[in-house]
Amino acid sequence: MKHHPYDHHSHERRHRKRKKRAERMCRDRDYRWRVHHRWHQRWHRHRAHFKYSLGARLIAVFILLACASSVIVGCAQGSEYGLLWAVPAVMLVTGLAFGLIRHMVRPIHALAMGAEAFRRGNFAHRVPVVHGDEIGDLALRFNQMAADIQAMLDGKRALLLAISHELRSPLTRARLHAEMVGEGASRDALLDELAQMRDLITALLESERLGSGHSALQVCDCDLAALVEEQAQAGVELHIEPGLPTLKLDKLRVQLCLRNLVQNALRHNDASRGAVQITLARQGGGVQLTVRDFGSGVPEEALPQLGQPFYRPDAARTRHGGGVGLGLCLCRLVAEAHGSRLEMRNAEPGFEVSVRFS
Numbered sequence: 001m002k003h004h005p006y007d008h009h010s011h012e013r014r015h016r017k018r019k020k021r022a023e024r025m026c027r028d029r030d031y032r033w034r035v036h037h038r039w040h041q042r043w044h045r046h047r048a049h050f051k052y053s054l055g056a057r058l059i060a061v062f063i064l065l066a067c068a069s070s071v072i073v074g075c076a077q078g079s080e081y082g083l084l085w086a087v088p089a090v091m092l093v094t095g096l097a098f099g100l101i102r103h104m105v106r107p108i109h110a111l112a113m114g115a116e117a118f119r120r121g122n123f124a125h126r127v128p129v130v131h132g133d134e135i136g137d138l139a140l141r142f143n144q145m146a147a148d149i150q151a152m153l154d155g156k157r158a159l160l161l162a163i164s165h166e167l168r169s170p171l172t173r174a175r176l177h178a179e180m181v182g183e184g185a186s187r188d189a190l191l192d193e194l195a196q197m198r199d200l201i202t203a204l205l206e207s208e209r210l211g212s213g214h215s216a217l218q219v220c221d222c223d224l225a226a227l228v229e230e231q232a233q234a235g236v237e238l239h240i241e242p243g244l245p246t247l248k249l250d251k252l253r254v255q256l257c258l259r260n261l262v263q264n265a266l267r268h269n270d271a272s273r274g275a276v277q278i279t280l281a282r283q284g285g286g287v288q289l290t291v292r293d294f295g296s297g298v299p300e301e302a303l304p305q306l307g308q309p310f311y312r313p314d315a316a317r318t319r320h321g322g323g324v325g326l327g328l329c330l331c332r333l334v335a336e337a338h339g340s341r342l343e344m345r346n347a348e349p350g351f352e353v354s355v356r357f358s
Contacts, residue, residue, distance in 0.1 A: 054133045057104060065097040107135040114142050123150040167201055206256065206330055217337050222249040224287055224357060228280050230255075231262050235271060239279040244287050247357050249338060254357070257334040258289070260327040261353055265293035273349060286358030294350040306344050307332035331355070 072089045076082025107130040117125035123146045127139040175194045181187045224247060225240050232238060265276040273294035281288055298306065302313040309329045332342040335355045343354045 068093045217250040219248045221246050222251045235275050237275045237277050241281045253334045257331045261291040268295035269293035288356045290354040292352040297346040297351050
């Protein structure tokens with residue numbers, strides 16, 4: 001049926017058809033775009049997961065190795081001299097796979113080194129982030145943990161320094177008031193207690209200063225033999241090798257270390273077995289200092305803990321008999337600040353501590 005050119009209903013019907021056709025095409029285009037976009041997102045998500053996942057990459061390497069080996073073996077079966085080149089080819093492919101896997105797991109060694117550095121207290125060490133996978137994420141967490149621990153230790157050190165400084169002034173005033181008290185046993189006991197408190201605060205301050213390592217030292221030319229000779233007293237024997245070199249040391253800190261070692265040895269020495277021995281001898285390019293007593297020694301299970309703050313092997317000892325547990329800690333910090341380490345062992349009989357200065 002032919003429509004009249006002035007039939008308005010026919011024009012409206014054609015317009016509605018064109019509009020519906022356009023809407024249908026638009027919907028189809030949007031649908032295709034959404035499908036493509038969804039596929040694209042899924043592809044990037046799987047690709048990112050594969051790149052991030054160490055396990056997925058290892059599985060891919062094993063699959064490639066199996067496929068390559070199968071192809072080589074299949075080609076070798078149809079050749080007369082297939083084994084002559086198939087075996088080296090399989091070994092080459094296996095070597096390449098091994099090198100690739102070794103490259104993937106190499107950051108684990110860096111994590112192990114970082115854990116060892118943190119165990120030694122070196123929280124300034126940072127684990128390198130090699131790959132952006134699970135191991136890389138773990139390395140970032142390691143570094144953040146080290147930064148948090150270092151911040152916590154710095155806060156603790158600052159707090160101890162502030163408290164120790166604030167305690168020194170009232171302690172000095174208390175000592176002045178105690179000296180005005182009439183002489184007697186009570187006055188002597190009070191002065192002794194105040195002296196122990198002063199020594200404890202001084203030890204705390206010194207341990208926190210030495211916690212920063214070599215930067216806390218004031219090194220100068222130091223005659224270690226002369227410092228050892230200052231410790232000559234009843235119950236102490238000196239064994240000093242002649243011609244020892246002059247070393248760059250912090251004289252006051254070395255004196256503190258030596259004094260604490262000698263006092264600790266005298267406190268636990270059995271005089272009936274022999275006197276405390278201080279030995280100074282050349283070792284390599286430096287000088288080794290050794291202090292030995294002839295006491296009962298230390299239980300073997302307590303040796304790894306010696307040198308830790310406030311640690312005493314015998315918990316039953318009083319402060320008068322065994323100190324507060326900071327003497328060996330200060331000696332250890334002095335040795336570490338000079339780039340050395342405090343070595344402690346049972347000498348049977350007795351106990352021996354040595355440190356090498358260079």
